[in-house]
Amino acid sequence: MIPLEDAVAHVRSLLAPLAPVELPLADAVGLVTVHDVVVTAPVPPFDNSAVDGFALRADEVPAPGAELVVTATVAAGDPGDRPVPPGGAARIMTGAPVPPGVDAVVMVEDTTVRVDGDGRELVSVGRVPPAGANIRPAGDDLDTGDVAVPAGTSLRPAHLGLLATVGLGSVRVGRRPVVGVLSTGDELVPPGEPPGPGRIPDSNRLVLVALCAAAGADVVDLGLVGDDEAAVEAALRDGAARCDAVVTSGGVSMGEFDPVKAVLARIADMRWMQVAIKPAKPFAFGLLDGVPVFGLPGNPVSSVVSFELFARPGIRILAGDPAPDRTRWSATAPDGLQRRRDGKIHFVRVTLERVADGWVARSAGSQGSHQLSALAAADGLAVLPDGDGIGPGGRVDVLPLDAGP
């Protein structure tokens, strides 16, 4: 057995970010910026009103009830370049530029308007505004030279808005990795088909396709192939030709009919590992025609644990993410989490519950590597170092799992 960190280091030694691409903002969500985006003009670009109301001189409203003549209306999108004369006020809408001459905006709710005998509109101001009231000054969000979005940012929806706001229509990001997912095993049938004697549904492919997508990949479903060397070889070569990485499940352990192992040993440059973890001890990683291949174990829970430890960070590295690992959470285990000393790190499926002073982790159910029900119920994987486990009330690190689709 090799330590987990050695296996992780081996994987990372063979992975590098894909070449960056320039993409329209609409296509960039989830992708990682490759350089700092520096602001070239103030945001907002001009002083503008935070409310619908009247723009005026604050010192012309010394007391509630002061009246001013409405001389103009400034809507959002107007240039707002006509000065307001002394004694005047401009009706102004949210986001409209504050015209020259005025220094405050009073919200419409604090005003009343009447028309006098000369047909002039007069606004009576019911509240004394401080200078600057309800004005959003130019540059109060970002100023020229500020870094709007640093290099290495995984773009979330709000980042796209920010990039548009600073004037960009496209952004340079790490390319979205294309990842192929392959299931292998004579016992497997596609989901929904009656399995027949001795056979089971192929569940891993669905899970791994969804996990790859959640990790930020464009996923290619390479299908399900039986334990047949020619078919496995064809599927792997197809994957290596079309993808930036290939994820397989099954056929990497000590079984008799493991064609994945036989084929990869022949056509790829692989390392076969027994990693000191439970579940997911068997793991293979290497390059096929220069394309990384993650050979995950077949047991459904093992494949997910192996994915989380090796493939997910690997995909994030390909995507250019400088922090490819999930942040571990710290939780209390009120019931403790038992284990025996066996030289391995155990990854225990746990639920997480929020309490007043942090998170509480409890076993999500039966912990067999074939038992998907506890994995499905789990919010995370509790990391139990080798030893006798966590006593009741002890602290434990938890690797969060994707909660949603």
Ligand code: AMP
């Ligand atoms: P293997 O690593 O191929 O020996 O498979 C180990 C265990 O995982 C066996 O019980 C397989 O039936 C099961 N298994 C392998 N691949 C899948 C899959 N795609 N979906 C569900 N179970 C699988």
Ligand code: MG
């Ligand atoms: Mg198999």
